[in-house]
Amino acid sequence: MSFLTGSWRPRPRVAVIGVPFVWLSIFFLLPFLLVFRISLAQMDGALVSPLLTLSDGVLTLQLHLASFIQLITDDLYIATYFVSVKYALVTASFCLLFGYPFAYFMARSERRWQPALLMGVMLPFWTSFLIRVYAWKSLLEPNGWVGAPIHALGIDEVLAFLGMIPSPDQLMYSPFSLVLGMVYTYLPFMVLPLYATLSRMDLRLIEAAQDLGATPWQAFWRITVPLSRSGIVAGFMLVFIPCVGEYVIPELLGGPETLMIGRVLWDEFFSNNDWPMASTVAVVMILVIIVPLAIFGRNQVQAQEG
Amino acid sequence: MSTSFPIPDDPGFLQIKEVVKDFGPVRAVDSVSLDIARGEIFALLGSSGCGKTTLLRMLAGFETPTSGQIILNGHDLSGLEPYRRPINMMFQSYALFPHLSVWDNIAFGLRRDGLPKDEIAARVESMLRLVKLEKFGKRKPHQLSGGQQQRVALARSLVKRPQLLLLDEPLGALDKKLREETQIELVNIIKDVGVTCVMVTHDQEEAMTMADRIGVMDEGVLLQVDVPNELYETPNSRFVADFIGNVNLMEGVVVDDQPSSVTIECADCVHYVGHGITGHVGLPVTVALRPEKIYLSREEPEGEHNRVQGVVEEMSYFGSYSVYFLRLPSGAKLKVSEENDLRLRESKPTWDDTVWASWPPSAQVVLTH
Ligand SMILES: Nc1ncnc2c1ncn2[C@@H]1O[C@H](COP(=O)(O)OP(=O)(O)OP(=O)(O)O)[C@@H](O)[C@H]1O
Ligand SMILES: [Mg+2]
Numbered sequence: 157m158s159f160l161t162g163s164w165r166p167r168p169r170v171a172v173i174g175v176p177f178v179w180l181s182i183f184f185l186l187p188f189l190l191v192f193r194i195s196l197a198q199m200d201g202a203l204v205s206p207l208l209t210l211s212d213g214v215l216t217l218q219l220h221l222a223s224f225i226q227l228i229t230d231d232l233y234i235a236t237y238f239v240s241v242k243y244a245l246v247t248a249s250f251c252l253l254f255g256y257p258f259a260y261f262m263a264r265s266e267r268r269w270q271p272a273l274l275m276g277v278m279l280p281f282w283t284s285f286l287i288r289v290y291a292w293k294s295l296l297e298p299n300g301w302v303g304a305p306i307h308a309l310g311i312d313e314v315l316a317f318l319g320m321i322p323s324p325d326q327l328m329y330s331p332f333s334l335v336l337g338m339v340y341t342y343l344p345f346m347v348l349p350l351y352a353t354l355s356r357m358d359l360r361l362i363e364a365a366q367d368l369g370a371t372p373w374q375a376f377w378r379i380t381v382p383l384s385r386s387g388i389v390a391g392f393m394l395v396f397i398p399c400v401g402e403y404v405i406p407e408l409l410g411g412p413e414t415l416m417i418g419r420v421l422w423d424e425f426f427s428n429n430d431w432p433m434a435s436t437v438a439v440v441m442i443l444v445i446i447v448p449l450a451i452f453g454r455n456q457v458q459a460q461e462g
Numbered sequence: 463m464s465t466s467f468p469i470p471d472d473p474g475f476l477q478i479k480e481v482v483k484d485f486g487p488v489r490a491v492d493s494v495s496l497d498i499a500r501g502e503i504f505a506l507l508g509s510s511g512c513g514k515t516t517l518l519r520m521l522a523g524f525e526t527p528t529s530g531q532i533i534l535n536g537h538d539l540s541g542l543e544p545y546r547r548p549i550n551m552m553f554q555s556y557a558l559f560p561h562l563s564v565w566d567n568i569a570f571g572l573r574r575d576g577l578p579k580d581e582i583a584a585r586v587e588s589m590l591r592l593v594k595l596e597k598f599g600k601r602k603p604h605q606l607s608g609g610q611q612q613r614v615a616l617a618r619s620l621v622k623r624p625q626l627l628l629l630d631e632p633l634g635a636l637d638k639k640l641r642e643e644t645q646i647e648l649v650n651i652i653k654d655v656g657v658t659c660v661m662v663t664h665d666q667e668e669a670m671t672m673a674d675r676i677g678v679m680d681e682g683v684l685l686q687v688d689v690p691n692e693l694y695e696t697p698n699s700r701f702v703a704d705f706i707g708n709v710n711l712m713e714g715v716v717v718d719d720q721p722s723s724v725t726i727e728c729a730d731c732v733h734y735v736g737h738g739i740t741g742h743v744g745l746p747v748t749v750a751l752r753p754e755k756i757y758l759s760r761e762e763p764e765g766e767h768n769r770v771q772g773v774v775e776e777m778s779y780f781g782s783y784s785v786y787f788l789r790l791p792s793g794a795k796l797k798v799s800e801e802n803d804l805r806l807r808e809s810k811p812t813w814d815d816t817v818w819a820s821w822p823p824s825a826q827v828v829l830t831h
Contacts, residue, residue, distance in 0.1 A: 361557050366545045369571050
């Protein structure tokens, strides 16, 4: 009863673990359980059937697994998961490819320029996401600011050859425009964690490597890259995870062959009005793709900092 | 005047010639010239911010001299990148690679040279034996104590058999006791390997214990280079006298100048110094007198020179010796340290005693600047 006398205070350890725990419970676990509950139900007209019913003194628990069975047996869903994972992987890889050099030079530039550069990375967030994504439509027109140079340099021929666009004169509604839009949107989420780890790095380690005979290039690959692993993993997760479930960008910039899981989810909800199926799609995505990935990422980061 | 440092066979192994380094308006290193012999351990000693690290970093190639030349074993190093120099450095905070094991840290430099695997293994193992860390090869740096990390850093900088080894405050991160133990160990390892070594420290005892010769720096200028005992016995400036060990400094004027002696009048006493100086009557000078060269007695000493009467104002006991502070007639303080000899304990001076301090004519050093 010591808290009544005023001497009770939460131990620091309890607070350190407790706050994120409560946060996760309220904003992740609880909504997840709600969605999970819907996935085990059945549509009762416009309503979702209850799982527990009490009639004539009998309490019945009804778990409808129809959606789960359909998800496994119907090729559409599995195939769409693969497409989503593929585009999320490609997007995260490109973000890493462009984001790493950017974060590197930002972290190594003069201290007084760094806040301005950081602002620059975040500046796009000041305009509406929809407008920015929509703007790509006109930029990618054959005579648009991006479309014209791509055509002039003959890059569109290459893209068409690689199957990234349906034909050289059509950049929009293709895997190319989809990946472009997603990389553009998610690049800051890659740059920021990379910048955070790179700017914290002890530069004397690079000097030590060079002192021991490593060229600047070798020092980069052997010291800088391994030591920024936690930033790479964090950035990759931050891009990959939302990309898997991305709906708006594929909708605006994607083409017929870029059907992603977000679109399927939307259709189940709003076209088919099949809430349990939509919830099942979401639950499986979280359990099969995102949770294992998040655990993997956490272990990677811990392994480095351990 | 004796020199404990043997005449080296290659005195100009490392030549630093009028090296200057400016950081904008700050002159960190001011026209330093210095020759270091093959196999020598040389210590750069100076207070914080005097340019020691900057000089070391120019040797390693991390800073480019504003002007001047550095020549190692007959080769001019200017324009040579750090990774091409036959020089290895042990960093102030060790800079061990946190993601690599002890073994891989030590092997890092050998791998960059593309040595065959079995030779790398053999050399790393022998280094681990040398620094007594055979059992720790698989550990990561953060799983080691400070002293163990220091030895890994040393092994890493020695394994490539550099022509020149640079140590920046090699023991700075260790506590006092471990430091003293490690100093000797470190010298033994360096001498075993036979590498020429330039070390930086601001701890004069460490420099005295470890180095063959010491260079004292102040504000980017190299004031004096000498073997430790010469530096202590015959400092050439107020700064060096004050920096190396304890000293009483007295301002005075030359009143008699003979070829083999000089008499200097100070506020509280008249110094008779048993060697000539380059000066003249009327020249203002500073007389430096080490506390341990002064004797205390209750009876008045003979003669009129090299003595002063004072009151014991403070005394501290340090086991084998005691330190007294005498208040002199002019108000100045004189620091005296006396060995604690059991037989004399009865007559030891104590607080508020009036005593005589005296010293032989060979005790003082006359500083003309
Ligand atoms: N990169 C730099 N840019 C500007 N000034 C510098 C730079 N490095 C050193 N200085 C200045 O040069 C002077 C000498 O610095 P240095 O690091 O060589 O001192 P130090 O003798 O090693 O001191 P400490 O014992 O504190 O390590 C200092 O005044 C310092 O502020
Ligand atoms: Mg320093």
